[in-house]
Amino acid sequence: MKVRVSPEADRILDTVAKVPRGRVASYGQIAHVAGLPGRARLVGWALRHAPDDVEVPWHRFLRADGRIAFPEGSEGYARQCRLLARERVAVEAERVDLGRFGWNRAKNLDALLWGPRD
């Protein structure tokens, strides 16, 4: 059965699941699309506390400036780097170019916010 952490987290995880392989998004963006504007920190929380029985592509989420949120040198940082590389997402100069790999390209924005399915 699906574990319910919190209604907000559920919405966040649903949104997170829409980001396809090879693309990335910022925490704030996910929060916004999930209907929780200004609550980017909650996205980090949700990813962190996602129940084990749900597969979450946590590595596809970065800070708004394209940097990995974990401290440099930390294990989480290295692991995320590795997972991104596995999806062909380039991490150059400690950051990902959201213009190239971002799920947030303007062309999808309207659909994400107002339109039907992704």
Add this chain to the structure above:
DNA sequence: ACCGTGACGGTAT
């Protein structure tokens, strides 16, 4: 109840 700590983000300088 208070306070420090984050997987954050926008603005100002």
Add this chain to the structure above:
DNA sequence: TATACCGCCACGG
């Protein structure tokens, strides 16, 4: 581009 601040909010001590 980098730093500094401040708003944000759930959690743990």
